[in-house]
Amino acid sequence: MTDLITINVRVNGVDYQRQVEPRLLLSDFIRHDLNLTGTHVGCEHGVCGSCTILFDGQPMRSCLLFAVQADGHNILTVEGLAPDPDHLHPIQEAFHEAHALQCGFCTPGFVMTLKPFLEENSDPTDEEIREAISGNLCRCTGYDHIVDAVHIAAEKMKEASS
């Protein structure tokens, strides 16, 4: 048995203190220790992108980080995206409207990847969108509706900020 290490981490604005084994993946910490099961795990080798979370604001693979490495850091998961329980985030609304999900397994990874992308680039081209989501696999939609949704989300986010 390896030693347990105490970590302090902020997830979706809530501060947690937990004891973890060094080998615990951040994805498993989020899902099993914090019960935030919106972060999905598809491959555990960095290929599918369904485990994407924001680590200090940047999208990263939570399956390729250890929970101990999150000590002192700020994490956002899909559960923390919507402004309140009655409203979705504009990216989530746009996915809904454009039928950008079927089974939904990949969706949390896509929306977490897209949040900082759209905050930085309010008027992306199709090509920029495809580059931004190149690290996220979807087995259902064929991606076209996802690209449509990103355009709709960009409009919504522009309106909201103007």
Place this chain on the structure above:
Amino acid sequence: MKPPPFKYHAPASLPEALDLMSQYGYDAKVLAGGQSLVPTMNFRLANPSVLIDLNRIPDLGGIRSWNGGLSIGAMTRHVQVEKSPMVLDKLPLLYTTMPKIAHPQIRNRGTIGGSLAHADPAAELPALLRAVRGQVKAQSARGERWINADAFFIDFFTTALQPDEILTEVRMPGLPARSGWAVDEISRRHGDFALVGVTTVVRVNASGACDEARMVFFGVGDGPVLAETAAGVLRGEQPTAEAVQAAAEAAAEKDVDPPTDVHATAAYRRHLVKVLAKRTLQQAFDRALGKEVAS
């Protein structure tokens, strides 16, 4: 799958990290971005008993100008290089290469030092380092040394680093006058490791003849492969379409011995070597001669 248990250290300074490296040696592995190490641990292909995490050491990252080129700290993330105006200015070859590496989420975490120390034969940066004659700094509790790229990459996932050494800095000199460059690769999907890729740097003399052509291929062997026969074909020649064609054929037939695997056959890879050699040589010579470069 889940990684096997290990002891975890997150030293706050480089001397502390070097002490841990000399204490644990072969049992320890450095954890940089983790974008190559953690997948192999999740699949239990790697089983280090100690991990020494460099992410808490403050000053191992950063990009500075050096000798007309760049000095880059080992823990600099791919994304920092990708978005750096200084990199665009000093070494546009590196700037153009960065978006070809993996996906945005991986570039947010993966490091320059990690890519070089990992020495994946299909990776872009080891080939670039050889093409520009770069060097890396290896530090241990015993001291420090600089290693030239040509001596650094030894075999599949094997470098000249000793078990107690940490790669701390990379230097890439600026390209001399009348030089040109190009990088290209073919991969199954955008962001995947390349089936075959090449980084090409050429230099011409005052009359436009080729002084030097350095093509370094990735995805074709046990490391970044320098095409020496092709370089000999071009040396002293005017870079005509015929000379470029002859060099590309020499590269494909004599300089590489590509593998067959699930992704591609050796014959297909050899074909790609020829195509990419021709394409990048043309672009690089156009740049060296100040012509417009067709992309």
